[in-house]
Amino acid sequence: MTVDTLCRFERALEGLEVGFERVAAAEASERIETIVEEPTVGASLPFEGVSLPDDVTTEPTTAELEAARTGVTPVSFAIAEYGTVAVESTADGAEPISLYPDRHVAVVAESDVVPDLSAGFTRLAEGFDAGRDSVVFATGRSATADMGDLVHGVHGPGDVDVIVLEDR
Amino acid sequence: MAQRTRSEQADRIRHLLETEGPAIHAHASASNARRKETYGGTDDLESLRTDARAIKEDAIDRLPELIETVREAVEANGGTVYVADDAADANAYVADVVEQNGPADETAEPSVVKSKSMTTEEIDLNDALEGEGIDVTETDLGEWVLQVADDTPSHIVGPAMHISRPEIADLFNERFDPDDRFETAEELTRFARDHLGEIITGADVGITGANFVVADSGTIALVTNEGNARKCAVTPDTHVAVAGIEKLIPTLSDLEPFVDIIAKSATGQPISQYVTMLSPPTDSPTLDFDAPDEPITAGEGGAADETGASGTGDPDRDFHLVLLDNGRTDMREDDQLRETLYCIRCGACSNSCANFQSVGGHGFGGETYSGGIATGWEAGVHGQESAAEFNDLCTGCTNCVDACPVKIDIPWINTVVRDRVNRSAESEPHDFLVDGLTPDVEEGGMDLGKRFFGNIGTVAQAASATAPVSNWLADAGPVRAVLERTLGIDRRRDLPSFQRESLVDWFETRGGEAASRKRAAASSERAAQADARDDGADVDREAVLYPDVYTNYVDVDRGKAAVRTLEALGVPVRVPDLPESGRAALSQGMIATADRQASRLYAALAEDLDAGRDVVVIEPSDLAAMHREYERLLPEGSYERLRDGSYEICEYVYGLLENGADPDALSTGDGSQPVAYHSHCQQRTLDLEAPTVAVLESCGYAPETSNAECCGMAGSFGYKQEYYELSIDVGERLAGQVEDAETVVASGTSCGDQLETLLERDVPHPIELLAPGGYRT
Numbered sequence: 040m041t042v043d044t045l046c047r048f049e050r051a052l053e054g055l056e057v058g059f060e061r062v063a064a065a066e067a068s069e070r071i072e073t074i075v076e077e078p079t080v081g082a083s084l085p086f087e088g089v090s091l092p093d094d095v096t097t098e099p100t101t102a103e104l105e106a107a108r109t110g111v112t113p114v115s116f117a118i119a120e121y122g123t124v125a126v127e128s129t130a131d132g133a134e135p136i137s138l139y140p141d142r143h144v145a146v147v148a149e150s151d152v153v154p155d156l157s158a159g160f161t162r163l164a165e166g167f168d169a170g171r172d173s174v175v176f177a178t179g180r181s182a183t184a185d186m187g188d189l190v191h192g193v194h195g196p197g198d199v200d201v202i203v204l205e206d207r
Numbered sequence: 208m209a210q211r212t213r214s215e216q217a218d219r220i221r222h223l224l225e226t227e228g229p230a231i232h233a234h235a236s237a238s239n240a241r242r243k244e245t246y247g248g249t250d251d252l253e254s255l256r257t258d259a260r261a262i263k264e265d266a267i268d269r270l271p272e273l274i275e276t277v278r279e280a281v282e283a284n285g286g287t288v289y290v291a292d293d294a295a296d297a298n299a300y301v302a303d304v305v306e307q308n309g310p311a312d313e314t315a316e317p318s319v320v321k322s323k324s325m326t327t328e329e330i331d332l333n334d335a336l337e338g339e340g341i342d343v344t345e346t347d348l349g350e351w352v353l354q355v356a357d358d359t360p361s362h363i364v365g366p367a368m369h370i371s372r373p374e375i376a377d378l379f380n381e382r383f384d385p386d387d388r389f390e391t392a393e394e395l396t397r398f399a400r401d402h403l404g405e406i407i408t409g410a411d412v413g414i415t416g417a418n419f420v421v422a423d424s425g426t427i428a429l430v431t432n433e434g435n436a437r438k439c440a441v442t443p444d445t446h447v448a449v450a451g452i453e454k455l456i457p458t459l460s461d462l463e464p465f466v467d468i469i470a471k472s473a474t475g476q477p478i479s480q481y482v483t484m485l486s487p488p489t490d491s492p493t494l495d496f497d498a499p500d501e502p503i504t505a506g507e508g509g510a511a512d513e514t515g516a517s518g519t520g521d522p523d524r525d526f527h528l529v530l531l532d533n534g535r536t537d538m539r540e541d542d543q544l545r546e547t548l549y550c551i552r553c554g555a556c557s558n559s560c561a562n563f564q565s566v567g568g569h570g571f572g573g574e575t576y577s578g579g580i581a582t583g584w585e586a587g588v589h590g591q592e593s594a595a596e597f598n599d600l601c602t603g604c605t606n607c608v609d610a611c612p613v614k615i616d617i618p619w620i621n622t623v624v625r626d627r628v629n630r631s632a633e634s635e636p637h638d639f640l641v642d643g644l645t646p647d648v649e650e651g652g653m654d655l656g657k658r659f660f661g662n663i664g665t666v667a668q669a670a671s672a673t674a675p676v677s678n679w680l681a682d683a684g685p686v687r688a689v690l691e692r693t694l695g696i697d698r699r700r701d702l703p704s705f706q707r708e709s710l711v712d713w714f715e716t717r718g719g720e721a722a723s724r725k726r727a728a729a730s731s732e733r734a735a736q737a738d739a740r741d742d743g744a745d746v747d748r749e750a751v752l753y754p755d756v757y758t759n760y761v762d763v764d765r766g767k768a769a770v771r772t773l774e775a776l777g778v779p780v781r782v783p784d785l786p787e788s789g790r791a792a793l794s795q796g797m798i799a800t801a802d803r804q805a806s807r808l809y810a811a812l813a814e815d816l817d818a819g820r821d822v823v824v825i826e827p828s829d830l831a832a833m834h835r836e837y838e839r840l841l842p843e844g845s846y847e848r849l850r851d852g853s854y855e856i857c858e859y860v861y862g863l864l865e866n867g868a869d870p871d872a873l874s875t876g877d878g879s880q881p882v883a884y885h886s887h888c889q890q891r892t893l894d895l896e897a898p899t900v901a902v903l904e905s906c907g908y909a910p911e912t913s914n915a916e917c918c919g920m921a922g923s924f925g926y927k928q929e930y931y932e933l934s935i936d937v938g939e940r941l942a943g944q945v946e947d948a949e950t951v952v953a954s955g956t957s958c959g960d961q962l963e964t965l966l967e968r969d970v971p972h973p974i975e976l977l978a979p980g981g982y983r984t
Binding site: 098099100101102104105121123128129130131132133134135138139156157160163164167172173174175176177178179180181182183184185186187188189190192193194195196 | 234346347348349352365367371372373375391392393395396399400403404407408424426432433434435437438441442459460462463466467477478479480481482483484485486487489490491492494495496498499500501502503504520521
């Protein structure tokens with residue numbers, strides 16, 4: 040992770056109209072709380088010293104998933120070049136939690152922001168080798184032009200925020 | 208011959224131009240412009256295209272092995288692979304899977320949600336499932352609009368591109384009768400999201416296509432922007448992915464260039480919103496919305512699987528990969544159609560095509576597929592008849608060649624299929640007019656008009672020999688009626704005016720090569736005297752000017768201008784009587800004729816090439832034949848020697864000026880004289896627009912280039928009765944760009960003819976502007 044890569048990531052997200060926040064692990068929970076719109080569902084965050092805010096529901100029911108306005112999930116890495124986050128299909132439901140609610144808040148360790156697609160594929164391949172072989176590269180907000188003009192938030196989230204943990 | 212008559216085809220095209228054309232043009236041209244911009248900003252574009260192409264070549268080569276590899280991988284993951292021979296086989300299998308995974312209440316109708324898949328369109332899966340009493344809902348918004356409208360896709364990527372927002376609003380207001388009438392795209396999209404969201408959460412089975420299938424890990428890659436494919440794959444317990452066998456690629460690393468390029472080529476986005484790579488059954492918990500109070504992780508696999516590294520995924524999940532053959536194995540064996548299997552279905556060939564932009568896929572398309580590559584797909588999966596319906600809409604302009612992310616020679620596939628259609632046509636009674644003028648080597652039975660245009664060189668020679676009588680005769684009303692009826696030449700189109708004295712005759716009359724040598728030497732001497740320190744003006748080249756059919760018999764002036772220009776720059780010229788290049792025959796799908804012509808032309812030029820003379824070509828389409836198609840028609844060594852020794856006229860002049868020749872020997876502008884310049888489609892593909900622009904600039908003009916896709920004329924295309932109006936529609940987009948310029952120049956004969964018709968004034972070749980003595984209007 041270099042400063043360049045992080046700048047590149049931030050610029051890419053800006054172009055995608057995706058929120059970008061860089062915080063220390065210790066402050067992450069508080070920051071997430073200010074971003075989310077309630078009700079919120081989430082998949083637990085595997086970063087040391089970081090936990091989801093208290094009112095985020097993990098292991099939600101389908102009713103809670105459907106009603107949620109925000110889904111908070113970890114992402115295993117991010118690709119600076121395109122502003123992409125890699126959402127893994129995990130047993131705790133990160134994939135549907137990142138997909139169903141109107142807003143997705145993706146949390147990534149700064150050390151997991153890689154410069155380009157090629158480095159992303161290296162990370163992807165490492166995950167595949169370890170059995171984590173279902174991943175979505177999500178870039179920006181769900182979009183369609185099928186109804187005549189560009190509209191965001193179709194089947195997937197219309198708002199996305201990325202939180203980068205500067206000390207992880 | 209295509210099934211429709213010429214006038215039926217003309218009516219159909221007119222209808223599409225009026226109804227669907229405007230919406231198609233708006234979307235397709237915008238996508239094309241974004242693609243060009245994104246391609247331009249991608250530094251490693253060429254290596255991406257080369258890599259992607261190489262991976263596809265290798266994968267198709269190893270296809271039988273990859274099918275076995277993916278079967279093992281998917282089965283190891285806990286899924287099932289079914290290889291379906293044809294549409295009926297695939298549909299029966301999918302219906303069976305749906306029946307087995309339907310609702311617990313056996314009297315209830317099983318429900319399926321689908322994400323966009325052209326392959327399921329190819330096999331008419333929806334009809335087949337509905338025939339079995341299965342409820343099917345398309346969840347891609349474009350596909351859903353089509354389902355509601357009971358319409359068919361008009362574009363591989365944007366299936367409802369032909370329907371405008373107000374039309375969608377009208378359709379939805381009528382069908383769903385909302386309290387507040389729909390108007391904006393935002394309102395329509397929100398309604399669709401909610402409506403389809405409910406259907407997805409209640410569905411028994413999710414069906415997706417696959418953009419790519421990674422054989423060794425059993426991974427399907429789905430490239431989407433909406434997120435519906437993710438929902439269809441993750442929500443129901445059962446996921447069925449239907450993909451053609453050609454979607455297989457060997458390993459995960461092979462996926463990278465495709466992920467990088469597919470959105471760029473399709474819509475000009477750097478990357479799609481969602482590149483979903485699933486190795487199902489996945490670990491994601493299934494979502495049972497009928498049990499709203501159960502945690503989603505409550506299933507058998509669920510959160511208990513702490514490692515997250517399960518190779519078998521959530522045990523509630525069921526996955527079926529249906530690999531469709533449906534003619535693809537035969538395509539793989541077919542040396543000409545094989546390349547079609549490299550297609551990643553991005554639609555770039557459609558977006559970059561001027562004719563497609565005007566009529567869309569309902570005109571330029573077959574049973575399922577549309578655009579330039581559709582000729583290969585339709586011929587392969589539905590049969591030649593389906594391809595024959597629309598194949599003639601490919602004019603061979605080659606705009607799609609630089610657009611295609613896997614470098615498929617789409618014009619060539621169109622030429623090959625046209626050739627096959629010609630050969631399969633039943634023999635018609637011989638026509639005296641055409642027969643006498645067609646020394647081709649084609650079998651009988653092909654369309655008379657095509658045969659006529661394919662032999663245009665012989666026609667032109669005869670017409671020139673009898674000019675001006677042939678011109679008066681051809682312009683006479685009764686003759687035009689006969690030409691329209693027998694050859695399909697639209698009577699509204701001006702015919703070329705044949706010159707009695709051909710370029711070759713003119714050149715001989717003025718003293719031939721010997722006189723040219725003297726003139727060139729005199730020019731060199733003048734240049735040396737004018738510039739005492741000069742030693743570079745002595746360019747020491749000799750040129751053979753290729754007298755293409757139109758330059759030789761119709762537009763002789765541009766040939767004379769080229770000769771004078773070269774001589775003024777110190778280059779002696781020869782203008783021998785040379786055989787046709789084969790371009791005319793190729794454009795009509797007469798490959799055997801073109802092959803023979805290529806051999807003859809090469810034989811006629813071999814000595815000049817050996818002597819180090821440069822072959823200079825005025826008509827870009829003839830040069831493009833030598834530089835592109837000859838690779839398939841001549842031995843490699845011959846092809847390379849001619850390619851390396853032949854130049855477009857302004858490219859050649861550019862080279863002379865770069866090597867010290869003095870532009871003052873030409874007709875120069877004042878430095879700011881505006882000129883609108885329309886290059887030629889095939890010239891652009893050869894990257895030869897820039898030299899003309901540079902020459903005009905260094906000679907004191909201020910050229911502005913058009914960015915219109917094409918002039919619409921495309922050789923014989925604009926003459927044909929069924930395509931006349933389409934040709935004018937395409938041409939008007941170009942004319943609109945250049946009409947305000949005082950001087951308009953164009954490199955191609957037919958571009959010039961079309962612009963002269965639409966602008967009602969002379970449109971010379973740039974060389975006529977540059978030639979000493981200037982252009983006389």
